[in-house]
Amino acid sequence: AQSVTQLGSHVSVSEGALVLLRCNYSSSVPPYLFWYVQYPNQGLQLLLKYTTGATLVKGINGFEAEFKKSETSFHLTKPSAHMSDAAEYFCAVTEGNTGFQKLVFGTGTRLLVSP
Amino acid sequence: EAGVTQFPSHSVIEKGQTVTLRCDPISGHDNLYWYRRVMGKEIKFLLHFVKESKQDESGMPNNRFLAERTGGTYSTLKVQPAELEDSGVYFCASSRSWDFRDTQYFGPGTRLTVL
Secondary structure (H helix, E strand, O other): OOEEEOOOOEEEEEOOOOEEEOOEEEOOOOOOEEEEEEOOOOOEEEEEEEOOOOOEEEOHHHOEEEEEOOOOEEEEEEOOOOHHHOEEEEEEEEOOOOOOOOEEEOOOEEEEEEO | OOOOEEEOOEEEEOOOOOEEEEEEOOOOOOEEEEEEEOOOOOEEEEEEEEOOEEEEOOOOOOOOEEEEOHHHOOEEEEEOOOOHHHOEEEEEEEEOOOOOOOOOEEOOOEEEEEO
């Protein structure tokens, strides 16, 4: 079965600093990878996804992630944090090869941004 | 276009009682998913509907959980009788197709507390 590991349940950065949220996955088949964000009192919102093609994926709000097959990683980055980026971030991978989309999530990383 | 909506937003019940959660997907989305997040752990898949049919219910914890999607529109998830370990946030998501590349749109979740 596929699994996702997010290192660090909480990450703290200062406004303007680099954001790096780590995600490693295990999969026996080529994975499709996703980052979702949850702002307070809202549903999960898709930030970006990797399916095929270019391994550097750009998402909304200035976030990007790079698929590195050799490292089984899909880390999320943003060059300069804003206060509005404070939220919980979830990495996910599709499971199985059945053609039906079932997401397997990591435990989430809460990003704290200080002034 | 309205997003995925869930009702209620919060529910507090006593152990042994019954609770029914409702999800209204985005109009025109044939695929509907239920997920659950228990106490800071990962978000876990429960089941997947394609229209009114259960495509995959491999994540349903036990037979105290019953999901329905009559008419292929909204879905309900009933827990009867509720146990303490059922507490958590229940998310619903919908997508237009089951293709891996199609985005799942999530609702804000229902926070269930079983006392």
